[in-house]
Amino acid sequence: MIHYSHCPVCSSDNIIAKLSAKDYTVSQQQFSIWHCNHCTARFTQDVPGQNYIGAFYQSDDYISHSDTKKGLINSVYHLVRKRTLKKKMQLVKGAVGRSKGEILDIGCGTGAFLDTMKQAGWDITGLEPDATARTKAATLYNIQPQLPEKLFHLQPAAYHAITMWHVLEHVHELQAYIKQLAELLAPNGKIFIAVPNYTSQDAAVYAAYWAAYDVPRHLYHFSPLSMEHLLSGYNLKITAMKPMWYDSFYVSMLSEKYKTGRGNIIKACWNGFVSNCNALVNVSRCSSVIYVISKN
Secondary structure, three states: OOOOOOOOOOOOEEEEEEEEEOOOOOOOOEEEEEEEEEOOOOEEEOOOOOOOOHHHHOOOOHHHOOOOOOOOOHHHHHHHHHHHHHHHHHHHHHHOOOOOEEEEEEEEOOHHHHHHHHHHOOEEEOOOHHHHHHHHHHHOOOOEEEOHHHHOOOOOOEEEEEEEEOHHHOOOOOOHHHHHHHHHEEEEEEEEEEEEOOOHHHHHHHHHOOHHHHHOOEEEEEOHHHHHHHHHOOEEEEEEEEOOOOOOHHHHHHHHHHHHOOOOOHHHHHHHHHHHHHOOOHHHHOOOEEEEEEEO
């Protein structure tokens, strides 16, 4: 287990226990979430180390690895994904300012996004730790993801776009990863990091039941301010923040299930809608945020 005496984002020792959340996906264990009073990051305390966390991903319900369509919530996820894959591609092309280039997708899962970019003419590289997901990427899309360790052996300044779609919160070597992303980014390239936002309205409504805490798989729980703190140490800056509107509904549906044991689709959709209304005038309140990042 990893016990933090300092914030893993900013290294401050001004940290306090904030709440306890349950792992509803695999172990049913309770985990403590701590808060940094300096950068406002939150993090899961006493998480399994990198060589032991794998057991907490072994579930057919873990959709990014299994690609399961079992159940209403996962079926909805797949319907929405068809639209969001295209939106992500358009975002990357627009932010980078080119229609083709080199893209690195870290934590590429079963390869759906990389396949979208490959079909658009991009040269793709994918990294994925889970063997099941790598096998599915090969079967579904003829994509051969490499192991995450390859990240530190890739050619510097080679990638016009680097993407981490709901991945950074899973990475044990947080500081080392951000440093390496800066090294791999080509001139005028962009990094795209999508993470849940615990300062959103739906997070406030569900508190410890908020599904995007997803302990212990989510090691960190970011606010926009904590993301700024993290990036600033590596000559990186946020140039844009983009909303992920569907996430509030998906997360609220899971959160209702965790809270009540059976779920309430109408209530979940209402809470997701209210959360998005709060974010309309302030993207930093969205349930999940895509940070578009460049070098200073």
